[in-house]
Amino acid sequence: MEVEFRLPDLGEGVAEAEIVEWHVAVGEELSADDPLVDVQTDKAIVSIPSPYTGKVVGLGAEEEEMVAVGAVLVTVETADAAVGAAPEAATEAVSPTQPPPASPSPSPAREGALASPAIRRLARERGIELESIAGSGPKGRIQESDLGTTPAADLPPGGPASARPSAAPLSGRTLPLRGSRRLVAEAMSEAWRTIPHITDLREVEVSNLLEARRLLKARLESRGEAEAAQALTVFALLATIVAGVVSRHPAVNATVDLQQRQITYHDRVDLNVAVSTPQGLLAPVVRAADTLSMSGIARELQRLGTAARDGTLAASDLTRGTVTASNYGSLGSPSGTTIIQPGQTAIVGFGRAVEKPVVRGGAIVVGSVMQVHCSGDHRAMDGLELQAFTAELAATVENPALLLAERD
């Protein structure tokens, strides 16, 4: 008999996913747990294995298409006359408490996406395939804003005008913007359009921090906790400091909603950490980082980093946190700038520590200097608040002993 396997609920409010790659084709035999398809959700590429053994008789979507949760992914001809209830999906991301809806909601980006004739014409003029666009209007209706901001090649408004040739195609390679590249592009465009950034850049002498880490690591090693010692990276210390300082500065741990004219101050710190992976930039979240111990944060960072690079992050690891830290220094850069994620009001970036002359006790000595770069959302704070936050952060990074003051 033929059975349909629908896109399972991937949890955390994911309503649709983009088909990144099919691992099967119509006519092929497959066994249960064979890799079926890779889909891209909000931030993760999730690999979905086949729940069935049989022959593929139909695929529900092409690669690059968006598929709604509950829509048919694949139809399989199975040998058994009776098949049990559709197995729960196969990734840890799937929430078993939320069965797929009985009738799939239409996926917006498909043939026949809703669009008025004027929009269809505009898309044609801009060389955009409407099928590749997820409309932002009701039922996925495609609006002019969904076509990007390229100005329309307007026709001359009557009168004498010479006919122009059609726009020359761009030279070079043109590829569809897809997967995590598209998601990053969309999120960052929105952030850049809507968030007025203010920044505070400080140079911090981190010899004490490096010394603290060396001591803590040696202590763990002497106790035979090699794994914990390995997890205790410099960034683990920095993330611990960020979580603590952020919790005392409500303005950098908030969400601004201009439409509702309100600002929400979060009561815990969910810290997104930027991780570079073969699939692109990901920002998994360390939940309630302000309540975790340093070793707890270190363990969580290690788990997230490994999972991100292996492509095994769960959707729940990838939800938006309340604030973000980027360790771009680990890629080599001593200095950089950052963009706040939509829905947050601050991001902290740490550069690579470099040896530099510093003045200590009236003498010039060689120190380890790190740039700490904080960006704040000017809608949520003024320079005063950003400076207060950055100053405390920089001071604590420079002298981790200040963490003791928190226990005072």
Next chain:
Amino acid sequence: MAEPADLLVVGAGPGGYVAAARAAQLGREVTLVERGGSEGGIGGSCLHVGCIPSKALIELADAFHRSTSSSQPGLTVSGANFDLVAFQGWKAEVVGTLAKGVEGLLDGRRVRRLAGELRFAGPARAVVASAGEPARFIDFRQVIVATGSRPVFPPGLQPDGRRVLSSTDVLALSELPGSVAVVGAGYIGLELGTALAKLGVRVTVIEALDRILPGFDSDLTRPVQRRLEALGVELRLGSRVRAFEGEEVLLDEQEGEGRIEAERLLVAVGRRPNTDELGLEALGISLEPGGTIAVDDSMRASDTVAAIGDVTAGPALAHRASAQAIVAAEALCGLPAVFDPLSVPEVVFTDPELAAVGMTATQARAAGLEVDELKLPASANGRAATLAATDGLTKVVLERSNGRVAGVQIAGPHASELAAGAGLAVEMMATAEDVLATIHPHPTLSEGMHSALEPARRTPVG
């Protein structure tokens, strides 16, 4: 010596004149050639011997019929009469005024107009011949072929203007025969047959197929057929004319031979594209079976040749030609224009009128869409009741996945006027909710589509 032409447009019908005006608006120097004659002129067959004069005749016939029959309850008119000589004078005025309007548009856009028969003499050269004048050679850079179509007549049924008539002949009558046999139950035959019947002519319709108006769903054509029968029109379906002798039409019918009496024969069995006498082979353009010119979605047959309207495959409709004209003019000006409407409306001025926009349910399903079809009888519409015209229905085709209106078909009074609103819904990809949220004025026929969608109103899920 040849004259240069930047953009040449051949034919000044609803395709050609619109293309010429648009190209001129885009800054092109346009030369428009029209041969004129009894079947055309500026405005084409549509204006001179088609859409416009036939609607004038249909209006006259309907007004007369309402005055003299019981079709308008409560109305009795004594001494109602019509004067076809006066009608022809008025019709000529209407056509003349509209033609002047087109000429004014073309002059205002500085389109150069030439009268004469055009033939292509090379890939970029044409000859225009006009009686009593030397031939002119034109070297053109680009050309739009918009020469339209003409009626076809089966062997032995060539119109002679006396006993065997074309639609053009009927529209020019100043005196009515007592009886007419109409050959062809397509829209031209039925529109004119209905008008003649309403003017008191005894009408028989002979059709080779076993149904009328084969392009329309049969639930839409049934009210038309009932009305024809009520008007006393005899339908001979599955029947072919073998001969027309004296006042007798001999028929080959399924049950054998048949014969009917008719003073005149009106032959309206179809049209063929005017592509056979243009010398298109000189352009290197080949014709499709049926004589149409193959074009891409920008209406181009080659880099320098575009073709629009009845010379391309598809329904021979003025508004299709005009829409393609805009595309062709823009495409030849280098703009990214494509002819890809969701709806080319079809309207038939029978009684009741028919209108179809977008896809029928059958077409949608054949295209692989899952659709629902919602129907509302005209008897459920208040305005139709006050018009004493309740035989009809409205059908709305909804795409199931997104709820959009994929098509609308209407049989009912003034259906032709309802096509634009329905077409807007289809082209805008309005959903059922969009239409339902649009307040339709009461009491109007336009409520038909709105009411038909009522069952699609979303109800909260408990």
